[in-house]
Amino acid sequence: MSKENLRLDQIIEGVLFVKGDPVKRTDLAKWLGKSMESVNEALEVLRSRLNASGLTLVETESELRLATRPELNDLFRNLVNSEQNESIGQAGSETLAIILYKGPITRSEIDHIRGVNSNYILRQLTMRGLVEKRSNGTKTSYQVTADLLGHLGISTKSELPNYDAVLDRLEAYQANQEE
Numbered sequence: 001m002s003k004e005n006l007r008l009d010q011i012i013e014g015v016l017f018v019k020g021d022p023v024k025r026t027d028l029a030k031w032l033g034k035s036m037e038s039v040n041e042a043l044e045v046l047r048s049r050l051n052a053s054g055l056t057l058v059e060t061e062s063e064l065r066l067a068t069r070p071e072l073n074d075l076f077r078n079l080v081n082s083e084q085n086e087s088i089g090q091a092g093s094e095t096l097a098i099i100l101y102k103g104p105i106t107r108s109e110i111d112h113i114r115g116v117n118s119n120y121i122l123r124q125l126t127m128r129g130l131v132e133k134r135s136n137g138t139k140t141s142y143q144v145t146a147d148l149l150g151h152l153g154i155s156t157k158s159e160l161p162n163y164d165a166v167l168d169r170l171e172a173y174q175a176n177q178e179e
Contacts, residue, residue, distance in 0.1 A: 008034065008042035009049065013066070020119070021140065022063035088124060095121045096144075099131050100157060101166050104141035113174060 006014075011032065016023060029039045043064070047057050058067045068076055088096065095118050098110055110118045122142060125131040130148045134141050149155060157163065 007045070008032070008038060009045040012039070012042050013046055013049075016057075016064060016066045020065075021135070022058075022060070022065040024063050026062070028064070088121070088128070088130075091116075091118075091121045092124060096125060096130060097166075098170070099125075099142050100144055100148075100160060101163065102170055103131075103157075104134060104143040106139060106141050110142070112177065113170065 012028065015028065015031070025036065025039060029036050032039070034042075043057070043059075050057055054069055054072060055066050056069050058065050091114075094114060095110060098113055099105060102109070102113075107118060107122060110122070122131070122133075126133055126142075129145055131142045132145050134143060144157070149157070152160075154160065160166070
């Protein structure tokens with residue numbers, strides 16, 4: 001199915017899913033090149049469709065986001081707790097190292113360095129309190145938490161092993177990828 005065959009409510013659902021964070025209604029209309037009236041009509045359709053799913057549309061006066069239905073909170077709490085008891089694995093270690101040495105850094109920059117989508121692992125690292133998400137209004141970035149630095153026994157990132165050398169290699173790698 002091509003984008004042209006999708007209804008506006010389906011496109012909005014996709015945007016909200018990919019963004020993960022709240023999205024301003026006005027931004028949504030602007031990004032999609034649609035009127036606020038069209039967006040609001042599509043939101044009505046989406047809201048109705050979501051009634052039969054595990055998701056819900058969370059709305060404030062100006063922002064929207066997708067969330068899981070409150071009725072499923074206990075199930076998801078158990079799932080999250082079991083995930084937190086697992087090792088972060090190689091993907092988590094790679095992502096954490098990138099954030100340690102390059103942070104604050106955006107998810108797209110992390111994805112570019114790793115060559116894969118890092119959304120899931122970023123969520124895991126955030127839930128574990130190892131990284132935090134910061135937004136300056138237009139851009140969301142990730143950085144390590146003070147708790148992680150304390151756990152590593154350092155007070156600043158520059159105390160990381162071979163900090164300058166690793167940072168130089170990461171920047172050289174990124175420069176090669178852009179060529």
